[in-house]
Amino acid sequence: MNINRRGFLKASVALGGGLLLEFSFPVAAKAAGGMAATEVNAWVVIHPDDRVVVRIARSEMGQGTYTALAQLVAEELDCDWAKVSSEFASPNEHIRRKRIWGSMSTGGSQGVRSSQDYVRKAGAAARVMLVNAAAARWKVSAAECTVERGVISHGPSRRTLRYGEVAAEAARLEPPKDVVLRDPKNWKIAGKSMHRFDIPDKVMGKPVFGVDVVLPGMLHASVAQCPVFGGTLKSLDAGAAEKMRGVKKVVREADFVAVIADSWWRADQALKQLKIEWDAGTNGTASTASIMAMLREGLADPNLPQARKIGDTDAALATAAKVIEAEYSSPYLNHATMEPQTCTAWLKPEGFLEVWTSTQNGEASMAAAAETSGLPLEKVEVHKMMLGGGFGRRGGPQDFVVQGVKIAMSMPGTPVKMMWSRQEDMQHGFYRPASVVRMKAGLDARGNLIAMHTRIACPSILKVLLRELPKEGIDFTAVRTLSDMPYTIPNQQVDYAMRNGHVPVGFWRAPGQQNAFYRESFIDELAVAAGRDPIEFRLAMLKTADKNRLVLEAVAKAANWGAPLPPGVHRGLAVADGFGSYTAMVAEVSVTPGGEPRVHRIVVAIDSGHVVNPDTCRAQAEGNVIFGLGSILYQENNIRNGRIVESNFHDFRLPQISEMPQVETVLVPTGGFWGGHGEPAILPLPAAICNAIFAATGKRIRSLPLKHHDLRKA
Amino acid sequence: MVKLNVNGKMHQVDVEPDMPLLWVLRDHLGLLGVKYGCGVALCGACTIHVDGAAVRSCVMPASAAVGKQVVTIEGLAEGGVHRLQAAWIEHEVPQCGYCQTGMIMSAAALLTEKPKPSDADIDKAMTNLCRCGTYTRVREAIHAVAAGPASSAAAKKVGG
Numbered sequence: 001m002n003i004n005r006r007g008f009l010k011a012s013v014a015l016g017g018g019l020l021l022e023f024s025f026p027v028a029a030k031a032a033g034g035m036a037a038t039e040v041n042a043w044v045v046i047h048p049d050d051r052v053v054v055r056i057a058r059s060e061m062g063q064g065t066y067t068a069l070a071q072l073v074a075e076e077l078d079c080d081w082a083k084v085s086s087e088f089a090s091p092n093e094h095i096r097r098k099r100i101w102g103s104m105s106t107g108g109s110q111g112v113r114s115s116q117d118y119v120r121k122a123g124a125a126a127r128v129m130l131v132n133a134a135a136a137r138w139k140v141s142a143a144e145c146t147v148e149r150g151v152i153s154h155g156p157s158r159r160t161l162r163y164g165e166v167a168a169e170a171a172r173l174e175p176p177k178d179v180v181l182r183d184p185k186n187w188k189i190a191g192k193s194m195h196r197f198d199i200p201d202k203v204m205g206k207p208v209f210g211v212d213v214v215l216p217g218m219l220h221a222s223v224a225q226c227p228v229f230g231g232t233l234k235s236l237d238a239g240a241a242e243k244m245r246g247v248k249k250v251v252r253e254a255d256f257v258a259v260i261a262d263s264w265w266r267a268d269q270a271l272k273q274l275k276i277e278w279d280a281g282t283n284g285t286a287s288t289a290s291i292m293a294m295l296r297e298g299l300a301d302p303n304l305p306q307a308r309k310i311g312d313t314d315a316a317l318a319t320a321a322k323v324i325e326a327e328y329s330s331p332y333l334n335h336a337t338m339e340p341q342t343c344t345a346w347l348k349p350e351g352f353l354e355v356w357t358s359t360q361n362g363e364a365s366m367a368a369a370a371e372t373s374g375l376p377l378e379k380v381e382v383h384k385m386m387l388g389g390g391f392g393r394r395g396g397p398q399d400f401v402v403q404g405v406k407i408a409m410s411m412p413g414t415p416v417k418m419m420w421s422r423q424e425d426m427q428h429g430f431y432r433p434a435s436v437v438r439m440k441a442g443l444d445a446r447g448n449l450i451a452m453h454t455r456i457a458c459p460s461i462l463k464v465l466l467r468e469l470p471k472e473g474i475d476f477t478a479v480r481t482l483s484d485m486p487y488t489i490p491n492q493q494v495d496y497a498m499r500n501g502h503v504p505v506g507f508w509r510a511p512g513q514q515n516a517f518y519r520e521s522f523i524d525e526l527a528v529a530a531g532r533d534p535i536e537f538r539l540a541m542l543k544t545a546d547k548n549r550l551v552l553e554a555v556a557k558a559a560n561w562g563a564p565l566p567p568g569v570h571r572g573l574a575v576a577d578g579f580g581s582y583t584a585m586v587a588e589v590s591v592t593p594g595g596e597p598r599v600h601r602i603v604v605a606i607d608s609g610h611v612v613n614p615d616t617c618r619a620q621a622e623g624n625v626i627f628g629l630g631s632i633l634y635q636e637n638n639i640r641n642g643r644i645v646e647s648n649f650h651d652f653r654l655p656q657i658s659e660m661p662q663v664e665t666v667l668v669p670t671g672g673f674w675g676g677h678g679e680p681a682i683l684p685l686p687a688a689i690c691n692a693i694f695a696a697t698g699k700r701i702r703s704l705p706l707k708h709h710d711l712r713k714a
Numbered sequence: 715m716v717k718l719n720v721n722g723k724m725h726q727v728d729v730e731p732d733m734p735l736l737w738v739l740r741d742h743l744g745l746l747g748v749k750y751g752c753g754v755a756l757c758g759a760c761t762i763h764v765d766g767a768a769v770r771s772c773v774m775p776a777s778a779a780v781g782k783q784v785v786t787i788e789g790l791a792e793g794g795v796h797r798l799q800a801a802w803i804e805h806e807v808p809q810c811g812y813c814q815t816g817m818i819m820s821a822a823a824l825l826t827e828k829p830k831p832s833d834a835d836i837d838k839a840m841t842n843l844c845r846c847g848t849y850t851r852v853r854e855a856i857h858a859v860a861a862g863p864a865s866s867a868a869a870k871k872v873g874g
Contacts (some may be wrong), residue, residue: 009781034725061809061810062808062809062811062846063809146837149726193806195803196806198801198808199802199803199806199807199811201806202808202811202814203799203802203803203807203808203814203815203817203818204747204787204788204795204799205746205747205748205786205787205788206747207746207747207751208811209811209812211746211749211750211828214744214746220741245730262741263729263737263741263742264735264737264740264741265733265734265736265737265741266733294730312844329849336845337810337812337845338749338757338759338810338812338813338843338844338845338846339750339810339812340750384812386747386811388749388808388810388811388812389810389812389845390810391845398844419750421753422751422752422753422754435868604778615806616806619806619809619847619848619851621845622847622848622849622850622851623809623847623848624847626844626846626847626849627846627847636728648752648753648754648756648845649752649756649757650754650756652854654843654845655758655842656841656843656849657837657840657841657842657844657849657852657853658837658838659837660847660849660850660853662850663850
């Protein structure tokens with residue numbers, strides 16, 4: 001089988017992509033509680049008592065895909081929603097069945113939008129097969145049969161059959177070549193705020209997460225990696241640690257050591273007693289300052305590739321009545337998932353490797369496990385656990401699987417659960433890239449934006465993480481929102497300086513979202529310079545049919561833009577499209593006399609085309625606000641002596657409940673396309689808040705986090 | 715050997731007296747609802763009750779719980795569904811859910827102390843960290859429980 005880890009990683013960043021449907025190879029599903037359930041097709045399993053189990057290929061990290069995809073299948077299947085549940089598709093079976101479930105990658109807000117077509121077709125195909133099976137049993141034409149909530153009726157003879165009664169026969173039928181999907185206007189299950197399937201277990205404290213795996217005779221491992229990225233183990237004295245209670249083994253690898261013990265705490269205590277000497281390699285002197293200098297050197301490079309070129313910015317800027325220039329920057333950021341990286345692996349005596357992990361990409365985990373163990377894919381299974389947060393950390397990089405498997409391979413026959421300490425997790429991430437951007441724009445005498453030239457210096461996630469040289473030197477995740485901006489500025493140029501450094505970078509919720517901060521803050525600067533209202537200024541640069549217009553107008557209305565606010569409260573606005581959706585936001589912010597910013601209210605309008613579960617979409621907007629707010633107020637990862645400075649939540653602060661603004665989400669789906677919800681609402685947030693801070697204080701924020709800025713009124 | 719009363723049952727656990735309660739519960743007693751998040755009492759994912767008070771179990775040595783009543787999420791409603799858990803389901807509070815058991819234990823301790831907490835009370839007591847952004851719903855669910863009995867429909871979803 002020509003499947004390798006890089007292939008999965010590449011697939012995980014490919015946008016959209018059609019999938020050839022294979023409705024063939026029906027096999028009997030595992031029997032649960034006596035009577036065998038029937039797999040009607042890969043997505044739909046029906047029990048004799050009409051319970052429907054929908055197989056889900058994407059991971060669940062709280063974004064709701066585990067339920068939303070089942071809603072789409074059930075909608076087309078036309079079954080009783082009260083009898084529907086979900087289960088994860090097995091990555092091993094997935095490979096054996098030639099990737100029948102499509103992509104398992106769960107990132108880019110693609111869980112629903114990139115699966116919707118084939119999962120709806122799977123539901124519809126199963127319905128057709130069930131009806132055909134009933135018609136065949138009755139020896140009538142399928143055209144005379146109708147379905148409602150899992151009951152097939154033959155009107156003329158007044159006979160009925162339940163799905164559970166004909167599923168076995170349906171599975172033996174030829175799948176239909178074409179199916180007609182329901183018009184979303186007629187949805188009964190999709191489009192509704194169904195309760196998420198995963199919530200009750202999580203609320204009851206059931207062991208659903210990667211760290212909760214328990215296996216017979218299982219041991220625990222804590223890990224120390226070379227603190228300098230790229231460094232290696234020089235020497236290790238494990239004498240004292242090996243004698244500690246419960247310790248079973250000390251594992252030495254090229255770039256990490258691990259202690260295996262009979263409880264995690266004992267492993268971690270022993271880990272702290274190891275005398276480790278690391279060889280920092282060539283990166284031991286890197287610092288935040290040296291990285292910023294590297295990025296600024298990139299901005300000065302006269303030969304940068306262009307990510308966008310429209311008209312002639314130099315010529316237009318020469319004629320401008322006013323030229324505005326600004327430099328913006330952002331720091332590295334860890335994902336800081338609440339559940340640290342974890343992987344449980346068990347090399348079984350028969351040479352089969354089982355892995356349990358919190359992964360955003362089950363097949364990438366499987367490929368990493370196979371590659372690390374040297375076993376063929378067929379001899380590996382990955383059990384996808386619920387993720388204690390993902391945000392991009394657990395998709396592209398599978399470092400935790402590689403480590404977990406290496407540790408378990410050192411103790412064949414014994415399952416070992418590896419979990420990182422918080423410090424290890426904070427200091428060994430795949431960080432949101434630090435970046436520096438210079439923007440230069442020209443306004444004509446009437447205050448119209450006639451030219452904008454942007455230079456972006458930013459590490460390339462595609463190059464560093466996926467080792468793929470981006471086409472023509474451009475990494476789309478580093479330039480987007482600027483290279484594809486919807487504003488009809490007649491002269492535009494975007495240059496990209498790829499400067500990678502040694503810090504691993506990765507996909508952090510809405511990769512490239514720094515650019516929305518830069519663009520929408522700078523546009524605000526230009527509106528102020530032009531003496532124009534920020535909404536009017538933007539609308540004047542958006543084409544009539546542009547959906548960015550619609551969300552801007554929707555958010556202005558919902559936030560009552562222009563109406564008076566309580567004393568001291570000020571508004572800021574931003575708009576950005578990305579991850580398939582269009583999002584506009586108004587932030588209401590005040591700043592205390594002591595210079596403390598306080599975000600009171602966020603109003604966000606989102607057009608995602610279709611909405612499968614409105615409540616989940618609102619929850620994602622709320623989540624984006626608090627996830628983004630932490631990065632705006634406090635968070636940064638600094639480098640000193642080649643390593644990450646921050647170690648825990650005291651120096652990488654998360655906002656608390658007292659800091660949560662009121663969030664009002666206005667869903668304005670206009671149909672005709674499928675956009676995401678996991679990331680879009682984070683795009684306009686930093687600029688909306690910082691534009692409000694400018695309105696409140698007159699201080700323009702061009703770098704984050706805000707803790708470094710003195711916001712007291714001058 | 716440490717003798718602990720957990721969820722109303724006595725346990726003899728062969729652990730070091732200084733092993734944090736969190737790890738006694740998770741790795742030795744198999745109570746996995748309590749979570750490790752930071753190890754230094756910053757995040758609250760490990761919140762449990764000791765003699766009715768919300769405690770961050772990652773920094774409480776096992777020996778400190780001897781002779782006290784330890785309650786974890788598993789024992790919050792003695793096999794049933796606590797009204798906070800029902801409200802959490804009704805209001806779709808969790809996203810990833812990792813911090814939520816600690817969040818619920820903190821909320822339960824708050825309601826014991828203040829049956830009708832104000833927003834300021836919630837701000838003060840609920841210092842648990844959530845990365846997903848469930849705070850709005852946490853607040854709503856606490857107020858809903860304080861206001862009256864949660865719907866039994868949500869409790870049914872748990873299936874006993």
